[in-house]
Amino acid sequence: MGNLEHSPWLFRASEPPDTLPPVLLVGLTGGIGSGKSTVADLLVRRGAVVEDADAVARSVVEPGTPALAALVERFGEGVLGPDGSLDRPKLAQLAFADEQSRKDLVAITHPAINAEFLRQMQAAPADAVVVCDVPLLAESEQARGRGYPVIVVVEAPLELRLDRLEGRGVPRDDARRRMAAQANDEERRAIATHVIDNSGDLASLERQVDDLWTDLLRIKAEPAGE
Numbered sequence: 001m002g003n004l005e006h007s008p009w010l011f012r013a014s015e016p017p018d019t020l021p022p023v024l025l026v027g028l029t030g031g032i033g034s035g036k037s038t039v040a041d042l043l044v045r046r047g048a049v050v051e052d053a054d055a056v057a058r059s060v061v062e063p064g065t066p067a068l069a070a071l072v073e074r075f076g077e078g079v080l081g082p083d084g085s086l087d088r089p090k091l092a093q094l095a096f097a098d099e100q101s102r103k104d105l106v107a108i109t110h111p112a113i114n115a116e117f118l119r120q121m122q123a124a125p126a127d128a129v130v131v132c133d134v135p136l137l138a139e140s141e142q143a144r145g146r147g148y149p150v151i152v153v154v155e156a157p158l159e160l161r162l163d164r165l166e167g168r169g170v171p172r173d174d175a176r177r178r179m180a181a182q183a184n185d186e187e188r189r190a191i192a193t194h195v196i197d198n199s200g201d202l203a204s205l206e207r208q209v210d211d212l213w214t215d216l217l218r219i220k221a222e223p224a225g226e
């Protein structure tokens with residue numbers, strides 16, 4: 001297996017490396033309610049393959065996985081619920097208690113997450129645009145370590161995000177609390193190669209995704225490293 005920590009600009013999806021067109025790896029991020037999932041869906045319709053970071057992070061600690069066993073060994077049986085699955089609030093309570101515990105959590109889960117990302121990427125068509133939906137990309141040094149050559153940040157004004165989330169059943173106070181724990185627009189912009197402004201209607205969003213898609217295909221066609 002290759003090493004995502006050292007992934008170049010573009011890298012090859014599978015063997016034999018010299019004969020296949022390159023995959024383009026795109027990180028997609030934004031605050032909650034900004035429209036990441038909507039943008040991801042629009043990109044899929046244009047031919048992208050999407051990997052969902054939250055789903056990957058959940059899958060690597062399912063019952064029976066080596067990462068879950070390692071978490072139990074490090075943090076104790078208390079991190080398991082009655083059915084043997086991971087009790088996330090309990091793990092968070094233990095793992096965020098001190099810096100060493102947090103580092104141990106990262107050391108256990110991130111290699112498994114990276115390996116699963118790589119596995120999914122290798123399963124993608126050889127010349128795919130692979131879009132990784134990573135809500136906490138700006139917050140996570142480990143996630144950025146995957147070396148995304150393109151990072152798309154989706155933005156929308158705070159009140160509009162709250163309105164849209166409310167429409168999806170998320171209470172405003174709840175959403176505000178979660179937003180306060182996330183990076184702000186400025187911090188996300190600092191890592192962006194492309195910014196999507198989702199303050200308009202869906203037609204405006206579609207037009208921007210069309211432009212983005214054209215640019216992604218252009219970047220993918222460039223020789224690696226340019």
Ligand code: ATP
Nearest residue numbers: 031032033034035036037038164168200201202205
């Ligand atoms: P989360 O972080 O909570 O997963 P998200 O960033 O993935 O959110 P979406 O789920 O894509 O955001 O969008 C939030 C809500 O806003 C959804 O109900 C979506 O349908 C709606 N929405 C997104 N963009 C627009 C738009 N341009 N016009 C109208 N509604 C929109």
